[in-house]
Amino acid sequence: MNIVVIGAEKTSTTYLQRFFKNNHDAILADVGIDYVFAQGLAKELVECSRTGATSTLLRDFEADADRLLISEFFYRDLGSEERITNLRKNLDPKLEDAKIVLYVRDQVSWLESFYSTSLRVGGTDRFQEFVERMLIRNRTLNYFDNVNLWQSVFGERLKVFEYRGQNLVPELFALFGKTAELDRYEAPATVNSALVTVKQDLVREVNVAARSFEGTEPIPTFRKRIVRIIEDADIPGSKLRADDALRARIIAHYGEQNKRLNAQWGTQLSEGDD
Numbered sequence: 001m002n003i004v005v006i007g008a009e010k011t012s013t014t015y016l017q018r019f020f021k022n023n024h025d026a027i028l029a030d031v032g033i034d035y036v037f038a039q040g041l042a043k044e045l046v047e048c049s050r051t052g053a054t055s056t057l058l059r060d061f062e063a064d065a066d067r068l069l070i071s072e073f074f075y076r077d078l079g080s081e082e083r084i085t086n087l088r089k090n091l092d093p094k095l096e097d098a099k100i101v102l103y104v105r106d107q108v109s110w111l112e113s114f115y116s117t118s119l120r121v122g123g124t125d126r127f128q129e130f131v132e133r134m135l136i137r138n139r140t141l142n143y144f145d146n147v148n149l150w151q152s153v154f155g156e157r158l159k160v161f162e163y164r165g166q167n168l169v170p171e172l173f174a175l176f177g178k179t180a181e182l183d184r185y186e187a188p189a190t191v192n193s194a195l196v197t198v199k200q201d202l203v204r205e206v207n208v209a210a211r212s213f214e215g216t217e218p219i220p221t222f223r224k225r226i227v228r229i230i231e232d233a234d235i236p237g238s239k240l241r242a243d244d245a246l247r248a249r250i251i252a253h254y255g256e257q258n259k260r261l262n263a264q265w266g267t268q269l270s271e272g273d274d
Helices: 013-022 025-031 041-051 074-076 080-089 107-120 127-137 141-158 169-175 197-211 219-232 244-265
Strands: 004-007 034-037 067-069 098-102 160-163
Touching: 004 013, 004 074, 004 169, 013 025, 013 034, 013 067, 013 244, 025 034, 041 074, 041 080, 067 160, 074 080, 080 141, 098 141, 098 169, 107 127, 107 197, 107 219, 127 244, 141 197, 141 219, 197 219
Parallel strands: 004 067, 004 098, 034 067, 098 160
Antiparallel strands: none
16 A cells, blocks of 8 residues: 655644654664655655656665555645646555545634744744735645645545644544554654744844845844744743634634545635625
């Protein structure tokens, strides 16, 4: 069996990548799951999906094993039937009949978490502004429409599950028909976790200040160093939570999409008022 996890972002994909890469040899020996990774592979597959080219990094396999490939870039960056079809053309010769697995996350929780990511890369919006911009510009959270697009190419090979903060490693093992004995493997450190609100405010102020010096060569590197210091600092605080009005706004925006997805896939995303 072969499985390709296509995302979405903020559903523990980075943790999964590090877990299966760090424990590659042990997992392959124990249960016969071969985690497929190569420097630049996911980005090359995305680019090949855009151009129609053939991947040079997705290698031939010799050992008799199940294959696992993970990249949130696939769901995030491939937004047309043509590009998804081109991805399939590259995957099928190497990962025959692979199941395509998508994890979705409730949009309120996703936006609360992704706000920290936006700040880490230089964002200057306050949370309300960030949410309003995402509702207008970002289509990746329109899960039902996107799932139908992927399903039009992969059909019944597509599987959709909901991420609620659980450890996905046992779930992936189970999809292969395997049992995960997690205490046998090295657990990577938590990655890309949301910043507490105090740290978010500090990072945003650093980003605002850095913007005023745009064009000055040392500033981007200097900004990243300060942000890293803030991230590593022992500053207590609570995680960001959308207030009731903003939560209602988000749910109202995605409610109809979620209702249809829930009916089709058994997920439990927020639907709002009837």
